[in-house]
Amino acid sequence: MDLANNPYSPSSGPTLAVLKFKQRLVFHLYSWTLIAAAPLLIIRWQQDHLLLTALLLLFCLNALLVMGFLHFRGTYFLKGRLFPLLAIMCSVYSTAVNGHIGLYWAYPIAVVFFFLLPLREAIASNILFLILLAVVSYLTFPEADVWRITFSLALTCLFALVSAWLVGKIQQELVRLATTDPLTGCLNRSQLSDLLNNQIQMRERYERVSSAILIDLDFFKAVNDQWGHLAGDRILQELVTRIRGRLRETDQLFRIGGEEFMVLLPETRQKDAENLANQLLLTIRSKPFFNEIRVTASVSVAEVCRGETWSAWLNRADQALYEAKARGRNRVEIAPNSPSDQAPDPSGQPAQATS
Numbered sequence: 001m002d003l004a005n006n007p008y009s010p011s012s013g014p015t016l017a018v019l020k021f022k023q024r025l026v027f028h029l030y031s032w033t034l035i036a037a038a039p040l041l042i043i044r045w046q047q048d049h050l051l052l053t054a055l056l057l058l059f060c061l062n063a064l065l066v067m068g069f070l071h072f073r074g075t076y077f078l079k080g081r082l083f084p085l086l087a088i089m090c091s092v093y094s095t096a097v098n099g100h101i102g103l104y105w106a107y108p109i110a111v112v113f114f115f116l117l118p119l120r121e122a123i124a125s126n127i128l129f130l131i132l133l134a135v136v137s138y139l140t141f142p143e144a145d146v147w148r149i150t151f152s153l154a155l156t157c158l159f160a161l162v163s164a165w166l167v168g169k170i171q172q173e174l175v176r177l178a179t180t181d182p183l184t185g186c187l188n189r190s191q192l193s194d195l196l197n198n199q200i201q202m203r204e205r206y207e208r209v210s211s212a213i214l215i216d217l218d219f220f221k222a223v224n225d226q227w228g229h230l231a232g233d234r235i236l237q238e239l240v241t242r243i244r245g246r247l248r249e250t251d252q253l254f255r256i257g258g259e260e261f262m263v264l265l266p267e268t269r270q271k272d273a274e275n276l277a278n279q280l281l282l283t284i285r286s287k288p289f290f291n292e293i294r295v296t297a298s299v300s301v302a303e304v305c306r307g308e309t310w311s312a313w314l315n316r317a318d319q320a321l322y323e324a325k326a327r328g329r330n331r332v333e334i335a336p337n338s339p340s341d342q343a344p345d346p347s348g349q350p351a352q353a354t355s
């Protein structure tokens with residue numbers, strides 16, 4: 001595993017990619033609403049509609065602010081929560097004073113809520129919008145029109161809701177497919193750097209120390225050669241079930257190579273990680289797998305050191321794993337702390353290799 005040249009940078013995680021895509025989408029939607037609202041602002045100002053002009057001005061300023069925050073900070077002001085309020089006020093007021101001409105804007109606004117807001121907030125905003133518009137329509141239009149307006153707007157909201165929900169589900173599924181290994185259901189390497197970096201931040205900021213365990217099956221090629229690849233696959237699946245049975249909810253299990261796995265243990269010191277590593281080794285070698293096949297594993301443990309990068313952390317764990325292989329396999333090896341780490345081990349115990 002060549003970690004120094006690892007292609008996975010923190011910005012390459014699928015979750016981050018989806019977030020960036022959403023931010024770009026929000027930026028474009030705000031620029032389009034700005035392009036649509038700016039001419040209206042001038043028209044209403046020329047017509048001396050002062051209240052509507054003020055509302056549209058606030059609307060445009062909010063759009064500019066959100067776009068500015070997105071462009072310069074990569075985050076947006078109030079997460080765009082002023083938008084529904086201003087959009088509802090503009091549309092309802094415009095319908096009250098301009099009749100049908102104002103009403104036409106209600107439809108794109110109802111749809112765009114689902115792209116700019118979290119689903120629940122979009123639903124709540126649309127319910128409020130529908131009620132207010134129904135009241136204003138009742139006061140403004142003939143009764144027959146009120147039903148048509150309310151019903152057609154409700155249908156527009158419903159279709160937008162269904163499409164937004166579907167897009168959200170598809171997106172969740174795509175992220176799941178991109179981040180998990182199909183054979184074992186473990187996390188794959190796509191988010192490895194991000195999650196290791198999170199633990200490094202916890203160490204730097206709050207002195208919360210995490211550890212990583214690497215597990216590599218011994219002589220797995222021989223298992224494949226003797227029993228076939230399908231048997232090998234079943235062993236890998238059973239191995240993951242056994243490992244998972246020993247982990248806490250907060251621990252994360254990655255498949256980082258063919259028969260190589262990594263367990264990330266947040267807030268776990270080396271001593272506790274070493275205990276767990278010994279237990280994991282025991283669960284692997286103590287009982288035969290599918291078809292009465294017995295396998296062993298080489299295991300390494302590395303606690304994160306102060307000031308080190310995620311790849312340096314993983315490299316230390318990897319070196320210790322090579323050491324475990326070199327010393328005869330079927331054992332746990334502890335990675336020595338990096339020279340940059342000055343913190344004393346609270347247990348006062350020197351790092352030891354155990355079998």
Ligand SMILES: Nc1nc2c(ncn2[C@@H]2O[C@H](COP(=O)(O)OP(=O)(O)OP(=O)(O)O)[C@@H](O)[C@H]2O)c(=O)[nH]1
Pocket residue numbers: 183216217218219220221222224228229230231232233236257258259325329
């Ligand atoms: N069945 C199965 N085998 C896999 C999978 N991924 C990798 N392998 C096999 O795992 C074996 C790994 O072989 P090696 O890298 O030589 O390692 P090893 O035989 O375990 O030897 P040591 O690690 O040195 O103990 C290869 O035969 C791969 O084909 C998989 O998804 N399913």
